Amino acid sequence: GLPAKVTIYEVGPRDGLQNEKAVVPVDVKSAFVTRLADAGLRTIETTSFVHPEWVPQLADAEDLLDVLPRSPDLRYPVLVPNEKGLDRALANGVTEIAIFGSATETFARRNLNRTVDESIAMFAPVVERARAEGVWVRAYVSMVCGDPWEGDVPVERVVSVASRMMDLGCSQLSLGDTIGVGTPGHVTALIEALDAAGIGPDRLAVHFHDTYGQALANTLAALRAGVTVVDASAGGLGGCPFAGSATGNLPTEDLVWMLNGLGVDTGVDLDKLVATSRWMASHLGRPSPSRVVQALSPA
Numbered sequence: 001g002l003p004a005k006v007t008i009y010e011v012g013p014r015d016g017l018q019n020e021k022a023v024v025p026v027d028v029k030s031a032f033v034t035r036l037a038d039a040g041l042r043t044i045e046t047t048s049f050v051h052p053e054w055v056p057q058l059a060d061a062e063d064l065l066d067v068l069p070r071s072p073d074l075r076y077p078v079l080v081p082n083e084k085g086l087d088r089a090l091a092n093g094v095t096e097i098a099i100f101g102s103a104t105e106t107f108a109r110r111n112l113n114r115t116v117d118e119s120i121a122m123f124a125p126v127v128e129r130a131r132a133e134g135v136w137v138r139a140y141v142s143m144v145c146g147d148p149w150e151g152d153v154p155v156e157r158v159v160s161v162a163s164r165m166m167d168l169g170c171s172q173l174s175l176g177d178t179i180g181v182g183t184p185g186h187v188t189a190l191i192e193a194l195d196a197a198g199i200g201p202d203r204l205a206v207h208f209h210d211t212y213g214q215a216l217a218n219t220l221a222a223l224r225a226g227v228t229v230v231d232a233s234a235g236g237l238g239g240c241p242f243a244g245s246a247t248g249n250l251p252t253e254d255l256v257w258m259l260n261g262l263g264v265d266t267g268v269d270l271d272k273l274v275a276t277s278r279w280m281a282s283h284l285g286r287p288s289p290s291r292v293v294q295a296l297s298p299a
């Protein structure tokens with residue numbers, strides 16, 4: 001069966017804009033987040049409190065949070081890799097964070113300048129302090145289906161890293177197919193293995209990049225396996241600057257089109273969302289790669 005309702009975890013402002021060559025001005029970012037909220041998205045990952053030289057595109061995290069409109073029914077999670085990032089997030093009133101680890105050693109080094117063990121040691125005090133402050137914590141694990149340097153990533157390896165991160169005290173695990181190589185059977189096997197290890201689908205989210213055009217098929221497999229939180233990026237923006245082969249995430253519009261057709265509630269107004277992605281595409285100077293945005297745009 002399928003869930004009656006899916007929670008879309010919108011990552012466009014973070015995963016999308018972290019990958020743009022040109023830094024998008026704060027007022028455009030703020031308008032983007034505001035328009036996404038107006039289109040009905042309720043969880044919007046807005047930025048990252050990472051090293052500003054590693055991701056200059058998001059070096060304006062403080063300035064953005066300063067101007068974003070707040071509302072009790074809007075959640076603005078941010079990425080936080082370490083205690084320095086947590087200090088910055090807490091100083092800016094953040095109440096939801098995401099730590100982000102890797103199933104593989106190569107990506108842990110390239111993305112976090114740490115081994116897998118060292119990165120988990122870096123996250124431990126972040127999660128502990130965040131929880132003590134009442135902050136909700138998500139854990140991402142990247143490279144869950146494959147890695148551009150190491151190739152296939154065994155399911156057991158993902159389960160092991162995910163379990164260690166969840167044991168720190170995280171509330172949700174987002175499975176990142178960073179380079180989009182996964183296929184539906186792999187996704188189902190991964191979700192079943194996590195369930196067997198005590199991480200049930202009620203605590204999972206899926207995070208598919210659409211590099212190989214598999215993101216929607218993988219999402220449907222995850223929904224059938226009991227997952228109800230799906231990450232997506234408006235207009236299909238995104239990628240990862242530390243994994244060159246990654247393209248954008250599953251476009252939010254493509255996800256909403258499929259879920260509308262399946263009768264699954266998302267709370268999202270597709271027309272407003274498409275208008276937002278077309279507006280953003282005009283700022284970025286190139287068309288959205290989303291098939292649904294293209295199909296719903298006047299010729």
Ligand code: HMG
Binds near residue numbers: 048082242
């Ligand atoms: P490092 O160089 O090892 O940092 O970077 P360090 O701990 O050695 O500190 C060096 C200096 O950086 C110190 O300053 C720190 O204060 C400063 P100094 O004392 O020398 O003057 N520093 C910071 N400044 C501001 N904010 C901070 C911060 N941390 C240290 N948070 C580090 C380690 C983790 C910081 C770095 O590797 C980093 O920022 N990485 C982030 C990479 C990133 O954002 N990647 C993209 C997101 S992940 C992704 O996209 C995948 C995902 O979408 C899921 C999927 O698709 O799979 C989530």
Ligand code: MG
Binds near residue numbers: 015176178
């Ligand atoms: Mg990603």
